[in-house]
Amino acid sequence: MAVIHKAKDNSVKSILAEPELFAEFLRNFIPIDILKDVAPTNIEDISERLISLVSEQKDGDTIKRVNLNDGKSLFVIAIVEHESKVNFRAPFKMLLYIALILNDYEKEVNKDEKITHTKDFKYPPILPVIFYDGETEWTAEMNFLNRTEMSDIFAKYIPKFEYELVSLKEYSFTDLADFGDTLSLFMMVDKLQTAEAFDEFRNLTATHIERIDSMNVPPHLKKLLVNVITLLLRRIDVPQIEIETLVKRMDERGISEMLAIENYSVQAMRREIRQETEQERTETERRLKVAIKALFDKGSTIGEVASIMSIAEEDITKLLPELALA
Numbered sequence: 001m002a003v004i005h006k007a008k009d010n011s012v013k014s015i016l017a018e019p020e021l022f023a024e025f026l027r028n029f030i031p032i033d034i035l036k037d038v039a040p041t042n043i044e045d046i047s048e049r050l051i052s053l054v055s056e057q058k059d060g061d062t063i064k065r066v067n068l069n070d071g072k073s074l075f076v077i078a079i080v081e082h083e084s085k086v087n088f089r090a091p092f093k094m095l096l097y098i099a100l101i102l103n104d105y106e107k108e109v110n111k112d113e114k115i116t117h118t119k120d121f122k123y124p125p126i127l128p129v130i131f132y133d134g135e136t137e138w139t140a141e142m143n144f145l146n147r148t149e150m151s152d153i154f155a156k157y158i159p160k161f162e163y164e165l166v167s168l169k170e171y172s173f174t175d176l177a178d179f180g181d182t183l184s185l186f187m188m189v190d191k192l193q194t195a196e197a198f199d200e201f202r203n204l205t206a207t208h209i210e211r212i213d214s215m216n217v218p219p220h221l222k223k224l225l226v227n228v229i230t231l232l233l234r235r236i237d238v239p240q241i242e243i244e245t246l247v248k249r250m251d252e253r254g255i256s257e258m259l260a261i262e263n264y265s266v267q268a269m270r271r272e273i274r275q276e277t278e279q280e281r282t283e284t285e286r287r288l289k290v291a292i293k294a295l296f297d298k299g300s301t302i303g304e305v306a307s308i309m310s311i312a313e314e315d316i317t318k319l320l321p322e323l324a325l326a
Contacts, residue, residue, distance in 0.1 A: 011190075011227075011228050011231055012060065012080045012082070012131065012133070012190065013060055013061075013062060013080055014224060014227070014228075015183070015186045015224070015228065016062050016078055016080070016131075017045065017062065018221060018224065019040035019041070019043045019045075020040045020182065020218070020221065021182060021183045021186065021221070022040075022043055022062075022064060022078075023038045023039055023040045023042070023043060024179075024181045024182065024183035024184075025078075025131075025183055026038050026066070026076070028179050028181070028183060028184075029131075029166045030127070030129065030164060030166075032127075034068065035066075037069065038066060038068075042066055042067050042068065042069070043064050043065075043066055043067075044064065044065040044066075044067065045062065045063070045064055045065075046063050046064065046065050046075075046104075047061065047062045047063045047064075049104070050063050050097070050100050050101065050104060051063060051097075060079060060080035060081065060082075061077070061078070061079050061080070061097075062077075062078045062080075063075065063076070063077050063078075063097065063101065064076045064078070072124070073124050074124055074125045074126065074127060075101050075105075075124060075125070075126045075127070076126075076127045076129060077094060077097045077098070077101070077126065077127070077128045077129065077163075078129045078130075078131060079093065079094070079128075079129070079130050079131070080130075080131050080133075081130055081131070081132045081133075081134065081138075082132070082133045082134050086134075086136070086138055086139050086140050087140060088140045088141070090130055090140050090141075090163065091140070091141055091142075091143070091144040091147045091163070092144070092147065094128040094144070094161070094163050095144055095159060095161075097126075097128070098126050098128070098161070101126055102123055102126070105123065105124060127164065128161065128162075128163035128164065129163060129164045129165075129166060130163055130164070130165050130166065131166045131168070132165065132166065132167045132168065132169075133167075133168040133169070133190055133191070133193075134169075135169065135193070135194070138165055138167055142162045142163060142165065143160060143161070143162045144158070144159050144160065144161055144162075145158050145159070145160045168187060168190060168191060169191075171187070171191075172200065173188055173191065173197075173200050173201050173203075173204055173208075174204065174205075174208060176188050176191070177204060177208040177211060177212055178208075180211055180215070181215070182215060182217050182218075182221055182225075184212075185212065185215065185217065185225060185255055186224075186225060186228060188201065188212075188255075189225070189228050189229055189232055189255075189258075190228075192232055192258070201258065209254075209256045212254065212255055212256055213253070213254025213255065213256050214254075222251075225255075226247055226250075226251070229247065229250070229255075229258070230243055230247060233246065246258075288309070289319065289322060289323060291309065292305055292309060292311075292316065292319060292323060293323045295308060295309075296323065302316050302317065
């Protein structure tokens, strides 16, 4: 089982690394009928040998080969994006992965004979997916064609693929609970990033809460769920002893024990941090002005003050009106 270290994208990638959860991801979020019957045994992870060829920052990317029941295969590129800034390079990154996958596939099928050189050979389909759980709207271009200069003139020569966007903010807690599978638990935990999200979670109906708590999560996935929840609780500064107590209660009674987290407000916490930072900056500036004024009172010149305080003379000059009022 994948291990969570410290980054949020590590957390989501650990989730998608599990065949059971990735199969549920395809069934729940991708509107393609042939994927509705995908089972964990159909999924093969080929990330290790391909992703490092595109980027050293590979924590949020995964590539799967999906072997369908009719003997055919397709490939799925899943890139996890959660930053506040949208990744506008996404279409190009997808193009790189697509080229690598097809090149790798050619090498595989051409081992015994050059089958790709025959007239009737067809390459497998590749499904590019971006899973986005950021708070802002995803505004990156969806089609590589539109990311290319002079696309109106050279349109027929430019790759025209699009990627599927799965934006978690478009799914309510009710939507996720309605899926009724293990992945929905992980996605609900992933959504718990703001005070508003906690309020929405608390407003789930008794029926939905009962459905969540009655889910039969396999032991190895339950351990992963505990890791993900623990990571969330640490991010919102819940003390370790409270985390251990809460995790124990969830193990005994169900994930709805997350409702027991009180007085959590990301926005309030951010406001407090900003206020503390502003107060510290104000106090530092006050002390600086006092020290500069004291030097002037002793007869020091602007050049001498600048040298003593290691501040540019022009910055000292800008402070003179304020120092005169002090």
